[in-house]
Amino acid sequence: MKYMKKSIIPVIAVLVVLVLITAGGWGFYRHIVRDMQTGEIDSGEKYLYHYVLIADNISSPLWQAIYESAKKEATEHNAYLEYVGGDMVSEYTTKDYLEIGIASKVNGIIVEPNGDPEVERLINKASANNIPVVTVMEDASNTKRKSFIGVNSFQLGQEYGEIICRTMTENTKKILVLINGDIEDPSKNLTFSQIKSEIKEKSPYGSQVEIEALRINSGNTFESEEAIRDVFLDSQAIPDILVCLDEIDTKCAYQALIDYNKVGQMDIIGYYPTQSFLNAISRGTTSAAFELDTEQVGRYSVEALQEYREMGYVSEYFSVDLELITKENVADYMEE
Amino acid sequence: MRHWKQIIKDLSIRKKLLLCFGFTSLLLLISNLLLYKEVNRSINRIDQIYVSNITLNDLSDALTSTHEDVYEYLSTKSSSALENYYRSGQQFRDLLEDLNGETRDNSMLLLEKNIKNMSDTYLATMDNTVAAKRGRNIQRYKDCYAEAEELYRYITSYIDNLNRQQFQVNSSSYKTLLVSLQYMEVVSTAILIFVAVVNIIFLVLLTQSIIGPLILLARTADEVAEGNLNAPLLEVTSADEVGTVTKAFNQMVYSIRDHIQRTKESMEKEQRMMERELLMKNHLKDAQLKYLQAQINPHFLFNSLNAGAQLAMMEDAEKTCLFVERMADFFRYNVRKMSEDATLGEELEAVDNYIYILNVRFAGDINYIKETDAGVEDIRVPSMILQPIVENSVNYGIRHMEGEGYIHVTVKREDGEVIIRIKDNGKGMEPEKIQAILENTLEGHRGQSDSTGIGINNVKSRMELYYDRKGLLQIESRGQDQGTVVSLIIPLETA
Numbered sequence: 001m002k003y004m005k006k007s008i009i010p011v012i013a014v015l016v017v018l019v020l021i022t023a024g025g026w027g028f029y030r031h032i033v034r035d036m037q038t039g040e041i042d043s044g045e046k047y048l049y050h051y052v053l054i055a056d057n058i059s060s061p062l063w064q065a066i067y068e069s070a071k072k073e074a075t076e077h078n079a080y081l082e083y084v085g086g087d088m089v090s091e092y093t094t095k096d097y098l099e100i101g102i103a104s105k106v107n108g109i110i111v112e113p114n115g116d117p118e119v120e121r122l123i124n125k126a127s128a129n130n131i132p133v134v135t136v137m138e139d140a141s142n143t144k145r146k147s148f149i150g151v152n153s154f155q156l157g158q159e160y161g162e163i164i165c166r167t168m169t170e171n172t173k174k175i176l177v178l179i180n181g182d183i184e185d186p187s188k189n190l191t192f193s194q195i196k197s198e199i200k201e202k203s204p205y206g207s208q209v210e211i212e213a214l215r216i217n218s219g220n221t222f223e224s225e226e227a228i229r230d231v232f233l234d235s236q237a238i239p240d241i242l243v244c245l246d247e248i249d250t251k252c253a254y255q256a257l258i259d260y261n262k263v264g265q266m267d268i269i270g271y272y273p274t275q276s277f278l279n280a281i282s283r284g285t286t287s288a289a290f291e292l293d294t295e296q297v298g299r300y301s302v303e304a305l306q307e308y309r310e311m312g313y314v315s316e317y318f319s320v321d322l323e324l325i326t327k328e329n330v331a332d333y334m335e336e
Numbered sequence: 337m338r339h340w341k342q343i344i345k346d347l348s349i350r351k352k353l354l355l356c357f358g359f360t361s362l363l364l365l366i367s368n369l370l371l372y373k374e375v376n377r378s379i380n381r382i383d384q385i386y387v388s389n390i391t392l393n394d395l396s397d398a399l400t401s402t403h404e405d406v407y408e409y410l411s412t413k414s415s416s417a418l419e420n421y422y423r424s425g426q427q428f429r430d431l432l433e434d435l436n437g438e439t440r441d442n443s444m445l446l447l448e449k450n451i452k453n454m455s456d457t458y459l460a461t462m463d464n465t466v467a468a469k470r471g472r473n474i475q476r477y478k479d480c481y482a483e484a485e486e487l488y489r490y491i492t493s494y495i496d497n498l499n500r501q502q503f504q505v506n507s508s509s510y511k512t513l514l515v516s517l518q519y520m521e522v523v524s525t526a527i528l529i530f531v532a533v534v535n536i537i538f539l540v541l542l543t544q545s546i547i548g549p550l551i552l553l554a555r556t557a558d559e560v561a562e563g564n565l566n567a568p569l570l571e572v573t574s575a576d577e578v579g580t581v582t583k584a585f586n587q588m589v590y591s592i593r594d595h596i597q598r599t600k601e602s603m604e605k606e607q608r609m610m611e612r613e614l615l616m617k618n619h620l621k622d623a624q625l626k627y628l629q630a631q632i633n634p635h636f637l638f639n640s641l642n643a644g645a646q647l648a649m650m651e652d653a654e655k656t657c658l659f660v661e662r663m664a665d666f667f668r669y670n671v672r673k674m675s676e677d678a679t680l681g682e683e684l685e686a687v688d689n690y691i692y693i694l695n696v697r698f699a700g701d702i703n704y705i706k707e708t709d710a711g712v713e714d715i716r717v718p719s720m721i722l723q724p725i726v727e728n729s730v731n732y733g734i735r736h737m738e739g740e741g742y743i744h745v746t747v748k749r750e751d752g753e754v755i756i757r758i759k760d761n762g763k764g765m766e767p768e769k770i771q772a773i774l775e776n777t778l779e780g781h782r783g784q785s786d787s788t789g790i791g792i793n794n795v796k797s798r799m800e801l802y803y804d805r806k807g808l809l810q811i812e813s814r815g816q817d818q819g820t821v822v823s824l825i826i827p828l829e830t831a
Binding site: 025048049082 | 378438439440441442445446449450453454456457458486487490493494516519520523526527530533534537541
């Protein structure tokens with residue numbers, strides 16, 4: 001019996017330890033399983049208004065920056081800003097998204113029109129359905145859009161012209177301006193003609209230089225890339241200065257410049273440059289680029305919608321600041 | 337606690353086993369139930385995962401059938417197609433009810449809202465289409481249908497998109513749940529191992545409580561079997577079968593001990609009796625031998641003495657005749673009686689003859705006085721006990737003394753005993769000498785040619801053996817020249 005009594009204490013101790021370990025393990029397991037988020041999606045913040053931002057290249061850094069600022073502004077006005085084009089399976093165009101927006105009965109549309117008359121028709125249709133539409137970056141002035149936020153085409157042409165004049169040398173024989181968008185788009189034409197006149201007027205080499213425009217139909221996929229490659233492949237067509245009025249064009253042109261080893265032979269004036277383009281500016285490979293105050297673009301877009309909603313009218317034009325990046329101030333834009 | 341322990345101890349082994357197996361089974365059952373419940377819960381969660389996808393597929397199907405019904409109606413204008421459209425449209429509307437209609441900062445919820453609103457627009461457009469068709473407004477219903485078709489495309493694509501997003505989320509949930517199932521596998525294995533360990537511990541404890549006392553019992557039994565009957569008895573601590581066996585075992589050991597004790601006692605008794613008999617025989621043999629040595633051919637001696645007595649008669653020598661006859665009687669008694677007991681009367685007669693012979697030999701200087709209570713003659717006593725005492729009194733007491741010597745023999749009944757006192761007025765002796773005589777340590781008195789050969793000690797021993805009692809022969813003396821009294825005590829009850 002003593003033998004039993006002696007052995008009973010360690011046995012009880014072992015049992016208690018086992019029970020504790022098991023209970024602990026079970027508790028830990030329950031804890032882990034409970035913490036596993038399964039399907040129960042966060043229902044998110046609720047908003048009163050639903051706006052939608054439609055642009056062709058919605059996933060580009062430029063548009064992402066605009067979207068960020070616009071969304072921030074929208075949130076302050078109890079509105080949720082949806083952007084479309086980014087993560088959809090089917091390749092819808094601006095027109096489709098406008099249709100969808102109208103059918104979805106959103107409370108406001110921010111759109112970058114591309115000169116397509118169908119788009120303009122839909123802007124009018126949206127207005128007819130009591131959905132205010134503001135245009136950004138590009139204008140559709142002869143529609144019922146409530147406001148336009150962007151750079152004045154005239155001003156843009158002037159600024160480009162100025163920097164081209166500064167870049168030109170006596171060896172500059174040919175300047176090619178890439179115009180992305182519909183041929184009929186009057187604003188692009190305005191920009192191009194302003195560049196042209198600026199060079200002719202201001203530059204001492206204005207008379208000897210050939211200024212051409214290459215129109216790229218952005219409605220077609222991969223159009224920019226192919227068109228720009230063509231320019232580089234045709235040795236007769238190679239310009240001394242390549243002017244890009246578009247983010248995608250800038251990216252493609254710079255990539256082609258590297259790929260076809262034309263550094264030193266050709267200069268690029270970019271628009272909304274990437275980090276690698278900024279590096280090129282700092283090294284002197286390319287001379288300049290324009291950058292848009294995207295924060296302003298986004299903020300003004302939502303402000304315009306909100307203002308229209310509250311007041312029933314809104315100013316037709318919000319001007320956005322354009323910033324010139326050259327070797328002198330490139331460091332301010334480069335990361336780190 | 338103690339109380340509880342005792343209750344458990346007192347259960348029978350069968351009940352203990354039942355209790356133990358019941359407990360372990362219950363433990364297993366409970367743990368299994370717990371685990372099954374958990375598995376079920378996990379499986380239910382997994383089942384729930386793809387419910388949202390199924391709902392969306394239903395929605396998509398309803399949309400498609402609505403669209404097809406309208407197309408059918410527009411193609412055929414059949415009333416059944418119209419009915420179908422109303423039915424499928426209603427079904428579609430019902431399904432739409434479940435979709436989120438609020439603007440929320442969540443891409444899937446926002447998709448739901450867009451799908452819901454677009455579907456509303458779509459259904460309104462369809463209604464318009466159908467109305468236009470019924471109103472035979474051909475251009476309008478074609479336009480409306482084209483618009484609806486466009487919307488149908490968008491909605492389908494949105495539903496697909498939502499479906500895809502949900503599928504992604506659900507797949508990750510599924511993976512998570514699978515991981516949780518793996519965790520569960522580990523945990524359930526651990527729990528089963530734990531239960532097994534607990535069960536084993538309980539079984540070990542149980543078997544120990546059964547086997548432990550059995551082993552102790554077996555050990556004690558071995559000890560007893562090896563002859564150690566004084567092995568400590570086992571304590572009976574439980575009232576189960578083992579307790580019963582232990583109790584029976586203890587009882588058995590007690591009985592064996594008792595039995596052995598009794599056997600031992602009776603054997604000892606027997607042994608003592610045999611020893612006494614042997615001693616008695618030994619002493620008798622000793623005495624006989626001595627007589628045989630002394631009287632080589634007693635019959636020849638008796639016959640010779642009888643012849644002498646007749647001769648003395650013929651010569652008219654009466655005294656000589658008497659003397660010779662007495663001598664013959666004395667020796668005949670001696671020879672005859674040594675092997676058996678005798679009566680006190682015969683013993684006294686032998687003393688008479690002896691004294692007579694001595695008085696003739698030593699010219700009558702021994703005064704012999706005899707006082708006898710009536711009725712003691714027939715008491716049976718060992719033979720040859722009085723004469724040797726008297727002989728000693730003569731030889732060591734009065735032979736060498738000055739003056740007249742007396743021998744005083746008294747035979748008295750006292751308190752169930754007969755006391756024979758042989759008193760002389762001779763030299764007497766020291767207490768040391770008395771002691772020496774009684775303890776038979778006295779030297780130098782053996783081999784006296786004049787003796788009949790039987791010493792005091794022989795008498796003492798034979799009496800003690802005969803009566804199985806000590807202290808039957810006593811010697812008293814007041815010292816030098818004070819005489820000696822030798823008392824023989826004859827117990828009557830055994831005589």
